[in-house]
Amino acid sequence: MLRESAKAQNQPVNIVALTKPPLDALLPLGNELIAFVDAISLVDFDELPVARERLLAAGGPGAVTRAAAVCADFECTNRVVDAIGVPVNKKFYDIGDELGVTVPDHLR
Amino acid sequence: MKYSRSLRCGSLTARSWIVNNVEDSLVTHVAINGASMHTHTLPAVESAISAALAAIASPGSFFTGAERIAFAEHARAARGLGEVTSSLPPILAEAVARVAADAKSSRLAHVEAWEADGREVLAYIELVSVVAQITGIDSYRFALGHELEPLPAPVPGGPVPIVDADAAKMNAWVPTVGVALAPTALTALPNEKAAKKTLASAWYIPDNVIHKYGEEPGLELSRPQMELVAARTSWLNECFF
Helix, strand or coil, rough: HHHHHCCCCCCCCCHHHHHHCCCCCCCCCCHHHHHHHHHHCCCCCCCCHHHHHHHHHCCCCHHHHHHHHHHHHHHHHHHHHHHHCCCHHHHHHHHHHHCCCCCHHHHC | CCCCCCCCCEEEEEEEEEEEEEECEEEEEEEEEEEEECCCHHHHHHHHHHHHHHHCCCCCCCHHHHHHHHHHHHHHHHHCCCCCCCCCHHHHHHHHHHHHHHHHHHCCCHHHHHCCCCCHHHHHHHHHHHHHHHHHHHHHHHHHCCCCCCCCCCCCCHHHCCCCCCCEECCCCCCCCCCHHHHHHCCCCHHHHHHHHHHHHHHHCCHHHHHCCCCCCCCCCCCHHHHHHHHHHHHHCCCCC
8 A cells, every 4th residue: 555655646665665674765754754663563662762752853743643543553453464364465465575575374 | 470561651740842732633742751752642543542442341242341451451461561460261361462462473273272262263353353452552652652541440241242143254264244354354243343443543544535545634644654654563563464
């Protein structure tokens, strides 16, 4: 959906940056958003305040809150789909290859 | 099972350095233990979280409110965000911890073991739903430097099964209504599906524009920025959704 929405909006995006953060995702606030998500999802007590302040400074308070909300939604949904064994749609296999990840057998 | 790590936020200091009104939200930033707590709020999210917590504390289709609150407590502890004061049968405690802290390790064998223990597979869906919801809520609070909500007192009463009669095993490990996809994952239990959807609608892109990729929902981040957050979260969770 990242690729689709960026394409629909003529917004350049480098999806490989998803898996290799030093790369630039080419989106405004891309680096700040990734650092914030990393601190949340990895429950990193030390990095989180730093990442939050960086995103706040660059994007403002609304960006911080919405990023937290979207991350929370996927923390929730990821657990549901993994725990009940929702198979990965075959159309995403190619994206997995592009990102250097392989869909595990139990989700094919 | 005991976990000692707890959230390091609290002890609000008196310092407040930004106060600003933005449409329907209030923005303040106050120092907590030397770090900031972000208090820009989204009313729809606050409302959805309140509703979700109330639902978690209420009897479900297969578990009492007390059991569901115990799931939430164990889920917090499994992520290092709280301590366990309640006890659960081992198969429930293990399932909660796995879904909360290592969902990617879930396998069909876990569901089979659940059923071999004499439990309804639909009850497993309820457990997954409760754990996933509290994990999302806690992640949101943690992200913003907030205290986690105290878990509400359980509502008395026994479980009342509310199950969609059309649910059947399709392509997932548990019954769903129709093909199992992220939006249909909890469809066997309509109340759980509804509770999760309420949260999702407040946190993410509204349903009416979710697949209109060129359309901006008019939120605080652009759609591609929100998708970046979503995709990175899934990547870190080793989830392919």
